Amino acid sequence: MTDTAVVGYRFSSEEGSVRQFDRGRVCCEPGCNTRLSIYNDGEHCARHEPMTTVRTRGVKIA
Numbered sequence: 007m008t009d010t011a012v013v014g015y016r017f018s019s020e021e022g023s024v025r026q027f028d029r030g031r032v033c034c035e036p037g038c039n040t041r042l043s044i045y046n047d048g049e050h051c052a053r054h055e056p057m058t059t060v061r062t063r064g065v066k067i068a
Contacts, residue, residue, distance in 0.1 A: 024045060025045075025047070026044045026045065027042075027044055027045070027046065027047055028044070029044055031046075031049075033049070033050050033051040033053075033054055034049040034050060035050060035051070035054040038051060038053070038054055040053070
């Protein structure tokens, strides 16, 4: 029986760093003071994010 070695690569912080945005940003909706996450690239909080329709391939929307 032969031994099989599994080869992997070291995961470094340079390769896998998560993009971050400015701290202290606030939702742009008037009257909303929700602070946005440094990982949120948008200008709105989850409550005020404009609605989008996702089109799944192969599925027809009625």
